[in-house]
Amino acid sequence: DKLIVYTQGDKQPRFDFNSKRPGLFEAGKLVILVDEGSASASEVLAGAVQDWDRGTIIGRRTFGKGLVQEQYNLSNGAALRLTVARYYTPAGRSIQKSYAAGRAAYQDEVTARFHNGEVVHADTLKAAFGKPFKTKGGRTVYGGGGITPDVFVPFDTAAFTPAMGSLFYDGKFTRFIYQYYIERSEYFNKFKTPAQFIDGFQDSTESWNRLVTFMNAENVQLDKLSSADKREVQKRIKTWMARQLWRMQGYYEVHNRYDQAVIRAVAEVKKQPA
Known part of the structure; x- marks a missing residue:
């Protein structure tokens, strides 16, 4: 009470x-x-x-x-x-x-x-x-x-820099993820769970090159992105592809690996007495 x-x-x-x-x-x-x-x-x-x-x-x-x-x-x-x-x-x-x-x-x-x-x-x-x-x-x-x-x-200011804004304007990034999935559906569908996807999808070079090609066609240039921006975009390719495969459950299972608040929360839980 x-x-x-x-x-x-x-x-x-x-x-x-x-x-x-x-x-x-x-x-x-x-x-x-x-x-x-x-x-x-x-x-x-x-x-x-x-x-x-x-x-x-x-x-x-x-x-x-x-x-x-x-x-x-x-x-x-x-x-x-x-x-x-x-x-x-x-x-x-x-x-x-x-x-x-x-x-x-x-x-x-x-x-x-x-x-x-x-x-x-x-x-x-x-x-x-x-x-x-x-x-x-x-x-x-x-x-x-x-x-x-x-x-x-x-x-996390690194996740929302002005230089990255054009990638996510007007659904461009969402369309890229869908197109990437359609073109490589056989590869992506071999992952049966988000956990398998987290460990198995490491092809950052191919995914980045595909993104550059797609965005060039959309008149978005990625050559001015910093190395930190590039790393952040590569994380988002992985998290958004997980959403394409398993909806929000997959998205958060991957995203939480990078989310600083979640990482800190796990650390704090471990400090608490049993």
Whole structure:
């Protein structure tokens, strides 16, 4: 019967949401991956796990969406929704980020994190810190908008360079993957599982040459890509081909081999006591 989250507003009394039955995973090693796209219910979960010291939150500060709206039906069939309260974590942290800087700044707040370096440098998170709170185990956590992770993982800038943008514009890369699969379907279909594909598909030279030929026909030149960009593109050929073969299950099974947040999460799980 533990507190998961509560709501409260200026004109709304506090209402607690408690766990009511044994959980599905009350014991065992636990990490939760979050980033600036994690919002609302995912923040409630991350905040509760963090405040109860149940697991480790890994990634970057979450979006900060924690408002309660009440709907009023109008006589013409329309409806009006008013914000009446906020969501708070068990320790008392407001999940909702501030509107104090104005509407425009609020709407651009996530974009601003990329400009001010928050998503790349852990020390810039200090600027986002609000009022300190204590977890059940006595650790200091902060309110003021979103859930700040216990372990910071920077945004992978190498995966999204401007030079690579033209490859993925207008579905070009998707069309290349499909064409590559059709031309080499006998070869790719010999892989029966994503695990076999991960170990067996190492033909980076042929796949790169095919990509260059395809993109030349699309008036996209790859000769100016850096060596780091080239390595990233080769990773994407492998991950997207896995998606072609096994849909999203295959995609993530391959992608997780390269995802720094997943790699760090595995390392953190190994550190946790059994």
